[in-house]
Amino acid sequence: MDLWLIGIGTGNPEHVTLEAQRALREAALILVPRKGPDKSDLAGLRHRIIAEAGATAPVQEFDYPTRDPNLPYKHRVRAWHDEIALCWQDAIAKADPHGPVALLVWGDPSLYDSTLRIATRLEPAPKLRVLPGITALHALTAAHGITFNTLAGAVTVTTGRRLRDHGWPYGAETVAVMLDGDCGFRSLDRTDLMIWWGAYLGMEEQILDHGPVVEAGPRIVEARARARADHGWIMDTYVLRPMGLD
Ligand SMILES: C[S@@+](CC[C@H](N)C(=O)[O-])C[C@H]1O[C@@H](n2cnc3c(N)ncnc32)[C@H](O)[C@@H]1O
Numbered sequence: 001m002d003l004w005l006i007g008i009g010t011g012n013p014e015h016v017t018l019e020a021q022r023a024l025r026e027a028a029l030i031l032v033p034r035k036g037p038d039k040s041d042l043a044g045l046r047h048r049i050i051a052e053a054g055a056t057a058p059v060q061e062f063d064y065p066t067r068d069p070n071l072p073y074k075h076r077v078r079a080w081h082d083e084i085a086l087c088w089q090d091a092i093a094k095a096d097p098h099g100p101v102a103l104l105v106w107g108d109p110s111l112y113d114s115t116l117r118i119a120t121r122l123e124p125a126p127k128l129r130v131l132p133g134i135t136a137l138h139a140l141t142a143a144h145g146i147t148f149n150t151l152a153g154a155v156t157v158t159t160g161r162r163l164r165d166h167g168w169p170y171g172a173e174t175v176a177v178m179l180d181g182d183c184g185f186r187s188l189d190r191t192d193l194m195i196w197w198g199a200y201l202g203m204e205e206q207i208l209d210h211g212p213v214v215e216a217g218p219r220i221v222e223a224r225a226r227a228r229a230d231h232g233w234i235m236d237t238y239v240l241r242p243m244g245l246d
Pocket of ligand 1: 010011106107108109110111112113134135136137177178179180198199200201202203235236237
């Protein structure tokens with residue numbers, strides 16, 4: 001089976017590349033996850049992207065299994081991936097496609113996304129094709145009009161959990177943080193950092209803020225809580241860098 005993992009960007013239908021649109025038109029089946037009512041607008045966005053590409057293949061929705069809270073984190077995620085692979089397999093078997101199967105992947109499939117890992121669990125192993133997409137980090141740096149790295153500098157991409165558990169990454173210059181449900185920048189014992197933050201990047205609801213963490217941090221904590229309460233969900237990401245570096 002040919003399995004195409006199509007990066008769709010981070011919420012703006014115009015992030016979808018011409019290559020991705022063509023793949024959607026050429027696919028024989030398109031799989032769309034249903035993640036629950038609070039994320040229904042994201043499923044809606046996927047359907048809009050499919051329609052705007054002019055795709056005519058059947059669209060098969062599948063439900064995401066729930067994670068077992070009793071397992072330790074990594075075991076829980078691996079068991080969840082096994083279950084998702086089974087969900088895909090069921091959905092594909094039901095549709096019995098005669099041609100490539102396409103899966104829409106948020107942002108880019110290589111960045112903090114396990115679709116590629118889950119694909120390796122399918123039997124027989126599919127023939128994979130990956131189509132790149134705009135990542136949340138690209139959407140963030142573009143929205144703020146900043147460079148990702150300083151001149152010839154390095155960037156560390158990490159998660160909110162790691163920032164909270166391990167502090168500022170050793171020797172890091174620019175730190176990009178994803179998957180942070182709890183404003184992990186608050187746990188850092190530094191007063192010299194700038195933050196560039198964005199939520200719902202690429203979407204109508206997009207919110208941006210930036211400035212020294214000591215000033216912008218409390219504003220971001222408040223704006224994040226308010227937005228989360230208003231929308232029922234939030235996706236946000238940010239870049240941290242010591243002041244004065246460019
Ligand atoms: C599971 S990762 C997926 C990342 C995705 N593959 C990418 O290329 O950006 C989800 C995290 O990406 C970030 N993210 C994704 N979409 C976003 C958006 N529209 N606005 C802000 N952050 C976003 C958030 O940090 C979120 O917790």
